[in-house]
Amino acid sequence: MVFFCFLVDQRRKIRRSKPVAGSCSRCGRGASVADMRTATRFCCIPFYWKSWKAIMCTFCGAILKSYR
Numbered sequence: 661m662v663f664f665c666f667l668v669d670q671r672r673k674i675r676r677s678k679p680v681a682g683s684c685s686r687c688g689r690g691a692s693v694a695d696m697r698t699a700t701r702f703c704c705i706p707f708y709w710k711s712w713k714a715i716m717c718t719f720c721g722a723i724l725k726s727y728r
């Protein structure tokens with residue numbers, strides 16, 4: 661079953677984001693609330709999408725908080 665892992669990958673995409681109060685714990689810059697979309701692909705063919713919201717840093721990409 662090990663080879664199976666190489667065929668599946670996930671792509672994370674930010675659909676839109678807007679600045680929110682607070683700062684990043686890693687770089688100290690402003691945080692943003694973002695609409696995220698994760699696509700899971702099998703052999704380069706997307707078969708599952710998940711939309712979620714997260715408070716993240718747009719500078720270093722750190723996820724500060726995520727909502728389901």
Ligand SMILES: [Zn+2]
Pocket residue numbers: 684685686687688689717718719720721722
């Ligand atoms: Zn940051």
